[in-house]
Amino acid sequence: MATGHTTTKRRIALVAHDGKKDTMVALALSFAAELQDCEICATGTTGGRLEREVGLTVERMLSGPLGGDLQIGARLAVGELDALIFLRDPMTPQPHEPDINALVRACDVHDVPCATNLSSAKLLLAQLLRA
Template identity: 40%
Template sequence: MNIALMAHDNKKELMVQFCTAYAGILARHQLYATNTTGHMIADATGLDVHCFLTYAHGGSQQIGARISYNEFDMVLFFNDPANEARADDISYISRLCDQNRVPFASNIATAEMLVLGLSRGDLDWRLIVNPSSSRPLA
């Protein structure tokens, strides 16, 4: 499945720790991230992460466009609720996921539930909704 990983600046290290803890599960899927987050994850875990542009250069819009085309099966976006300046990007991604029935987590607790469910096969319904989800994005 295609999984998008995003994190606000104060949550990037938490995302790295999360991906380290669940590397065994995540390694069986295609991972995509905004540039800084993706490189941090890849460097720390050895996971293969396709990196889009940085947030400042439109990385969240690139991910948003792929959500709109139903190319992601899960989005993990670790939100920093104390950073009101970035509230619009979490809202934008959340709305797109809701519109396209893409499982979405904005915090580590929900992300853990989704990743464990992914491991159990609870998200296999995405293969019916999006048969191309077993293939990497072009």
């Protein structure tokens, strides 16, 4: 997990491909009380839905294809994120696949927990937020 921050709030990035946005909203609803106490950043459309449908305060980046994945990757690289949940749609080709791979790779390089599917996202949030 990233270190060096003075706040006790968890800093979590939430990203979801179009085919997984409903799943991300449902996930956030199930952890809404805990996520309210976190600093959340998300890519554009995902962040907007989390604000409207879950009531979270979200710092919205650009949409993924326009560079939002890279913005989140930059935060991750300088220790400004404690975890990434990126609900990927493995069945739909993504035009910005290199950016997606770079973001997940950055989690590995900087030893930041990363969940890319619903099951691992639930486990990660349960451990990170309820422990």
